[in-house]
Amino acid sequence: MELYTTVTDAITYYTGLSPAAFFTISAMMVLVYKFVSGMFVAADDYMAVKREQQFTLREPVQIGSITEDELRPYDGSDPNKPLLMAIKGKIYDVSRSRMFYGPGGPYALFAGRDASRALALMSFEPSDLTGNIDGLSASELEVLEDWEAKFEEKYVKVGQLVSERTSVVEDETKVD
Ligand code: HEM
Structure with missing residues (x-):
């Protein structure tokens, strides 16, 4: 319980936000990150595609x-x-x-x-x-x-x- 109070106090102290607002904003940021990064191809997949193209593309x-x-x-x-x-x-x-x-x-x-x-x-x-x-x-x-x-x-x-x-x-x- 003491840890919980310390953490929530620290959040309010450092961010100026209530713990509820802080967690809501954090959750929204995670969602936005997931959504935006989902719109791009993963770096590994991109490299695989590129390698395959290099393999097939010849003069x-x-x-x-x-x-x-x-x-x-x-x-x-x-x-x-x-x-x-x-x-x-x-x-x-x-x-x-x-x-x-x-x-x-x-x-x-x-x-x-x-x-x-x-x-x-x-x-x-x-x-x-x-x-x-x-x-x-x-x-x-x-x-x-x-x-x-x-x-x-x-x-x-x-x-x-x-x-x-x-x-x-x-x-x-x-x-x-
Ligand atoms: C709903 C109709 C169509 C749409 C929206 C459409 C759209 C497009 C688009 C956006 C491109 C890429 C252009 C580029 O980046 O250079 C393209 C290329 C091409 N379209 Fe269509 N197209 C349609 C119908 C057709 C039809 C009916 C044919 C032929 C039967 C055709 C043959 C081609 C060919 C051969 C290319 C590639 C040209 C190349 O090698 O640069 N398209 N089309």
């Missing part, structure tokens, strides 16, 4: 001419492969935007694909995940051109899609 490597089927495995499911995506047959390394195109990302469906038609139509339909842009209107083609310009500026072009890997001569006429 873009030229991949040359590949087919749409060969592009498919570059969808981010294998952390040892770059994340690739194509627009109008041109393949871009989008590994730096893993948060968009990596597994679980909002645009993961575009990874490992030529997404020209989907981007032109602003569509998430699986049937639009193709490089086939036949029958698009002028304004849809313009939308696609805007995407192409954005990708040219932001990402490194690492190759081009070809219909058959073996027919190199025919392939070259199809690029661009």
Whole structure:
């Protein structure tokens, strides 16, 4: 009991607050601290995320001419492969935007694909995940051109899609 009185006296002496007010304010400070710190990622988690990103983020490597089927495995499911995506047959390394195109990302469906038609139509339909842009209107083609310009500026072009890997001569006429 004597200890209790000493503590409450000390609180009043040093803080000028009644013990009840002191404990209420302390409790509120703890709650605010918990709430605010809960809005941030724990330092350990942050470092783990950073390490993982460093592990996967490598300099873009030229991949040359590949087919749409060969592009498919570059969808981010294998952390040892770059994340690739194509627009109008041109393949871009989008590994730096893993948060968009990596597994679980909002645009993961575009990874490992030529997404020209989907981007032109602003569509998430699986049937639009193709490089086939036949029958698009002028304004849809313009939308696609805007995407192409954005990708040219932001990402490194690492190759081009070809219909058959073996027919190199025919392939070259199809690029661009
Ligand atoms: C509700 C509609 C949508 C919202 C609110 C939205 C929002 C966003 C935001 C905030 C970004 C990040 C921009 C940046 O930081 O550079 C983004 C990026 C992107 N959006 Fe959307 N978006 C929407 C619909 C779509 C649709 C329909 C498509 C295509 C089918 C699309 C394709 C993309 C792509 C490809 C990127 C990434 C571009 C890059 O690599 O920098 N979005 N979107």
